[in-house]
Amino acid sequence: MTIRAVVRGTGHYLPERIVPNSEFETIVDTSDEWIRSRSGIERRHFAADGETTSQMAANAAEKALAAAGMTAADIDALIVATSTADLTFPSAATMVQSAIGMTGGFAFDVQAVCAGFVYALANANALIISGQAERVLVIGAETFSRIMDWTDRSTCVLFGDGAGALVLEAQEGDGTTADTGILSIDLNSDGRLKDILYVDGGVSTQSTGYLRMEGKEVFRHAVEKLADTAHKALGKIGLSGSDVDWIVPHQANLRIIKATAQKMGVPLERVVVTVQDHGNTSAASIPLALSVGVERGQIKKGDLIVTEAIGGGLAWGSVVLRW
Ligand code: UT7
Numbered sequence: 001m002t003i004r005a006v007v008r009g010t011g012h013y014l015p016e017r018i019v020p021n022s023e024f025e026t027i028v029d030t031s032d033e034w035i036r037s038r039s040g041i042e043r044r045h046f047a048a049d050g051e052t053t054s055q056m057a058a059n060a061a062e063k064a065l066a067a068a069g070m071t072a073a074d075i076d077a078l079i080v081a082t083s084t085a086d087l088t089f090p091s092a093a094t095m096v097q098s099a100i101g102m103t104g105g106f107a108f109d110v111q112a113v114c115a116g117f118v119y120a121l122a123n124a125n126a127l128i129i130s131g132q133a134e135r136v137l138v139i140g141a142e143t144f145s146r147i148m149d150w151t152d153r154s155t156c157v158l159f160g161d162g163a164g165a166l167v168l169e170a171q172e173g174d175g176t177t178a179d180t181g182i183l184s185i186d187l188n189s190d191g192r193l194k195d196i197l198y199v200d201g202g203v204s205t206q207s208t209g210y211l212r213m214e215g216k217e218v219f220r221h222a223v224e225k226l227a228d229t230a231h232k233a234l235g236k237i238g239l240s241g242s243d244v245d246w247i248v249p250h251q252a253n254l255r256i257i258k259a260t261a262q263k264m265g266v267p268l269e270r271v272v273v274t275v276q277d278h279g280n281t282s283a284a285s286i287p288l289a290l291s292v293g294v295e296r297g298q299i300k301k302g303d304l305i306v307t308e309a310i311g312g313g314l315a316w317g318s319v320v321l322r323w
Contacts, residue, residue: 004173004181005128005136007323008070011063012164012291013056014045014278021157028153035157040254044160044279046145052086054095056163057141060287061100064137064165072102075167076133079124080109081116081140081283083312084147088203096139105133113197114250114311116140116283117164118187121307121319125182128170139165140283147199149210158252159211160279164287177237180302180322186233187317193221197312222256222310227263229318230308237320241265243304248293250309251275251285260308272298282311299323 020043021032035041047056057080065071078093085092093107112119117140124136141163148156173179196217201209226249234240241264249257251274261271272293274285281288286307293299303323310316 002173002175002179003129003170004179005125005168006171006181007321008167008169009064009066009068010164010166010287010291010294011060011065011067012162012288013059013063014162015047015051015056017046017048018043019046024157027150028156030153030157038255039158040257040275041158041279042276045162047143047161053082053084053141053143053163054086054092054099056143056161057082057092057096057139057165058099060141060163060165061096061137061139064167065100068167070135070167072100073104075102075135075137076105077124077127077136078102078105078107079120079136079138081112081120082109082142083111083113083116083282084143085109092141112189112311112315113313114252114280114282114285115309115313115315115317116311117286118307118309118317118319119315121182122185122187122317124168125185128168134170136168137165138168138287139163140285140287142282142284144211144280144282147209147211152210154215155211155213158280160281162278162281162284162288164284164291166287166290177239182319182321184233184237184320185317186229186236188225188229189313189315191313193314197314219253219256221314222252223259225310225314225316226256226260226308229316230260230264230306233318233320234306239304239320244306245270245303246293246299246305247271248286248289248305248307250311251278251289252280285309
């Protein structure tokens, strides 16, 4: 008998305020044309004053629970992937636990920046297959607008806020790639690359700090490492790009998304793309794209999906799952 972590429901939340590229033309030396052509981004959502990561996460979680036909009482573990928690502690996850009325089980955050949701899925899968939890709520939520340097045109135009959530549940499979649920995982990090994407502040420096990125360098690593991790995860179970129904990538840059799909031999029609509407929402981008993909009618039961992400650390990885 093989235990699989199967997706039961998805949900997402985007803050009300939509910011088109044209708004940046008034604050930095940029243009809608530059942002669109270099990143594929057309607009993004920004949290309202006082709106927090855990509030957005709780909204997405409620929707995922409703889609799964479950309540907070059914959940054994809750994981929030975020780099922008409301407070230094407690975790955003315990704040969500309180907001959704989950009084049992346990909750914790995972911090792997833009790869955070892939890392959180790997943790949830480990909890489920080891029997420590039967139902896990996995959330990615970020307020990157709070760590933007609004004078730095090379970063402030790229990021957005939002949250997405999945409910995973243990289910028996027969141990083949025809099983529903998480089938394979590949995780990586390389701390030697910590200085090409980071926030120049934190608790021990007594400041919040701003996101700093050597865009070109990160781009180069992303194109190489994302296709590589997806190939590795597929290869572990004897599959390849031609078996994939949907790539649901981290949404940082349309050019990275296209290059990765091409390297994997998957046509762009088989990629869920939301970067034009959300910008880069870091750990929220994959669960947002999964939820939107379901809502659009793209992702259907039985589809083989590959998610892949890379971010600060650098940390990167991919998860193969059957919907
Ligand atoms: O989620 C974590 C992972 N993050 C990523 O995957 C992001 C990876 N990097 C990227 O997506 C791209 O590198 C960017 C979108 C950040 C930049 O695209 P690029 O094609 O690599 O442009 P560049 O950084 O080489 O900049 C080209 C030019 C520069 O001017 P010069 O030096 O050629 O005169 C920049 O100063 O574009 C300039 N530039 C801008 N111009 C107008 C940079 N930002 C802007 C801007 N508007 N907002």
